[in-house]
Amino acid sequence: MRLVVTGREGQVASSLLEAGQRHPGVEVIAIGRPELDLAKPDTVIDTIAAAKPDIVVSAAAYTAVDQAEDEPDLAFAVNAVGAGKVAEAAAQLGVPVIHLSTDYVFDGSASGAYVETDATAPRSVYGASKLAGEQAVAAANPRHLILRTAWVYSPFGKNFVKTMLRLAADRDEISVVADQWGNPTSALDIADAVLHAAATLHGNKSFAAFGVYHLAGTGEANWSGFARHILDTSRVSGGPWARVRDIATMDYPTKARRPANSRLSSAKFASVFGWNAPDWRLSTEAVARRVLV
Ligand SMILES: NC(=O)C1=CN([C@@H]2O[C@H](COP(=O)(O)OP(=O)(O)OC[C@H]3O[C@@H](n4cnc5c(N)ncnc54)[C@H](O)[C@@H]3O)[C@@H](O)[C@H]2O)C=CC1
Numbered sequence: 238m239r240l241v242v243t244g245r246e247g248q249v250a251s252s253l254l255e256a257g258q259r260h261p262g263v264e265v266i267a268i269g270r271p272e273l274d275l276a277k278p279d280t281v282i283d284t285i286a287a288a289k290p291d292i293v294v295s296a297a298a299y300t301a302v303d304q305a306e307d308e309p310d311l312a313f314a315v316n317a318v319g320a321g322k323v324a325e326a327a328a329q330l331g332v333p334v335i336h337l338s339t340d341y342v343f344d345g346s347a348s349g350a351y352v353e354t355d356a357t358a359p360r361s362v363y364g365a366s367k368l369a370g371e372q373a374v375a376a377a378n379p380r381h382l383i384l385r386t387a388w389v390y391s392p393f394g395k396n397f398v399k400t401m402l403r404l405a406a407d408r409d410e411i412s413v414v415a416d417q418w419g420n421p422t423s424a425l426d427i428a429d430a431v432l433h434a435a436a437t438l439h440g441n442k443s444f445a446a447f448g449v450y451h452l453a454g455t456g457e458a459n460w461s462g463f464a465r466h467i468l469d470t471s472r473v474s475g476g477p478w479a480r481v482r483d484i485a486t487m488d489y490p491t492k493a494r495r496p497a498n499s500r501l502s503s504a505k506f507a508s509v510f511g512w513n514a515p516d517w518r519l520s521t522e523a524v525a526r527r528v529l530v
Pocket residue numbers: 243244245246247248249250269270273274275276277295296297298299300315337338339340367385386387388389390394395424
């Protein structure tokens with residue numbers, strides 16, 4: 238099975254490249270700029286066709302959530318038009334697309350965990366551009382899995398785990414928002430789940446349960462609880478530690494508005510694909526230890 242993933246150095250693409258090496262019979266090819274530039278739709282179809290995928294994984298995106306407020310045209314070009322082109326390329330080749338989306342398609346006003354049929358209402362340009370991407374992907378290729386994930390961290394790229402460990406090396410105390418709730422999700426786990434779903438699609442040509450799925454770490458957290466767990470893991474591993482002070486979102490203004498509750502229920506993914514994410518604490522410990530080495 239040959240998986241072609243967009244976004245060569247992204248957290249999910251890097252994790253898939255690593256996971257592919259552990260699975261005999263699976264080949265993961267990552268493609269990215271300049272050969273494939275989602276902001277230049279002309280570069281997408283031929284580059285994906287040349288990589289000869291059995292399944293396309295659409296993981297590249299404009300992910301700078303705050304900067305997107307100032308660059309809505311670029312965010313939509315990449316996350317909506319570009320994502321649609323990737324799905325179209327897969328459709329032309331007669332193969333499925335697994336597209337990554339986000340919890341930020343929700344406004345955060347729900348009291349419980351969001352399920353796939355809940356109404357979307359993004360609060361940010363990034364969230365709106367990703368929602369438009371979901372619609373473009375679904376329109377371009379009926380054989381799609383849209384996997385909405387959340388709060389992604391890994392040993393690769395930029396993410397919250399690395400930021401906390403870096404700050405703790407210089408400070409005694411870090412202020413972190415305590416009133417936004419979600420599911421921290423390791424890109425290593427996303428890669429495992431994507432490989433699992435891809436094998437199901439590849440092995441069962443009559444698979445029919447295409448559509449939207451939520452896929453996030455098991456268990457919930459707020460950002461300050463997530464930070465404490467990262468730093469406590471660091472301390473017992475001999476790494477830096479700092480006190481975490483709870484603050485409110487209003488005390489940490491950002492350009493983009495974020496949902497207060499973006500918890501996702503991953504029950505549909507578990508029941509269709511028979512795959513459950515580990516508890517977020519265990520996955521966080523594994524990634525924090527790797528970052529510290
Ligand atoms: N990072 C997070 O916390 C979350 C991410 N997601 C989604 O998961 C997916 C994967 O995210 P990550 O791996 O964390 O992202 P990342 O930011 O680590 O990687 C994104 C990749 O896309 C590439 N890219 C950006 N613009 C491009 C363009 N015009 N053409 C080609 N490539 C381009 C970047 O170079 C980078 O390699 C994305 O679709 C993202 O929207 C969803 C929820 C949360």
